[in-house]
Amino acid sequence: MSAEISGSKSTRREFGKSLSAMLAAAYVSPKLIQGVAGGRLKGFSRADAILINSNENPYGPSPHAIAAITGSEGVACRYPDDLYARAKQSIATLHKVQTENIALGCGSTEILRVCDAAFVGPDKNLIVAEPTFEAVTYYAEVSRAKAVKIPLTSDFRHDLPAMASACSNGTGLVYVCNPNNPTGTINTRDEFAGFLAKVPASTYVLVDEAYFHFVEDPRYSSVVDMIPHHPNLIVTRTFSKVYGMAGMRLGYAVAQKQTIAAMRPQVLFDNGNAAVLAAAVASIDDPEIVPVNKKRLNDTRKWVTGELTKDGHRVIPSEANFFMVDIGRDVTPVIQAFREKKIMVGRKFPSMGTCLRVSVGKPEEMRAFLAAFRQIVPAAQKSAA
Ligand SMILES: Cc1ncc(COP(=O)(O)O)c(C=O)c1O
Incomplete structure (x- = not known):
């Protein structure tokens, strides 16, 4: 049996060899994949x-989202351009920004991958806390970038001063998960203001607010409203957590227009499906969820x-x-x-x-x-x- 690879006929063994070569070229430990x-x-x-x-x-999802999913069958045979635009508009309105400030992802995991693909590489490292959500480190490994891991503070929070000090001209991205997975701890708004002032302008700052909605501590806030002052700031959110749609796969980034433009080449065309886009709009419109x-x-x-x-x-x-x-x-x-x-x-x-x-x-x-x-x-x- 043979497999057609790049126009030339190869045996299965050759295919296996080239697959191993590809995997070796972008080696990622199976343990890490399993962990993520x-x-x-x-x-x-x-x-x-x-x-x-x-x-x-x-x-699970809002009853309005479930109704929207059911109602989306009529557009299932079409590419979801209209729903894509509506979902982006709803998200932009939610955050009081323009649609040019939004990028959608197949889950916020895609946004993390996109940031790694766009901003780190062999000569641009990643700075992360240890421990934190591992996906961004995994995709940095795929991009052949070094991940510099900064231990949490003694109260299990991101050590933002140490992370800022670790940044250099060779740092492409700093990832801050707030609240942090796995600890559930937060960094405060004031801490972020100091941090963003210290990180070099050439380093992108990715703040993962997947668990934003659960926080009650009054010292915490989203940093979305700091985006107009920081062209290097990207905030990511997801419909997987408070909105109960982990299986539906939708997340997004908010950032300045030119930052979203820098990410766009790495985003898959048509990466949102009609059902989830309709559900996202309905979820945002549901005041209860x-x-x-x-x-x-x-x-x-x-x-x-x-x-x-x-x-x-x-x-x-x-x-x-x-x-x-x-x-x-x-x-x-x-x-x-x-x-x-x-x-x-x-x-x-x-x-x-x-x-x-x-x-x-x-x-x-x-x-x-x-x-x-x-x-x-x-x-x-x-x-x-
Ligand atoms: C901090 C954090 N960010 C991102 C994700 C990925 O979420 P999703 O791709 O479902 O949006 C998770 C998943 O658990 C997470 O804990």
């Missing part, structure tokens, strides 16, 4: 499991973290729909023990190897989690409070 993907279920179906491993929103989901997920987080704290465990204070609890020993066997009970908890973040990341599910799911936790993590293993 959050692992896959083996041995049982997702429908049977409690999924508190990927910071999803178990309540954000406050309702914010309240119920935050209430559940406060309840379950309160129980863990009462049990004597150290929980990192979180402003998001997930939290980390320090179990005082390697999380790997504990993750497996939960799995055996069909409860999927977050992956291990090696630099915080004793901290388990748990996403907030529905109250009944968190009751099951807590009961399992009390069996799996015996009292003698509790961390020092």
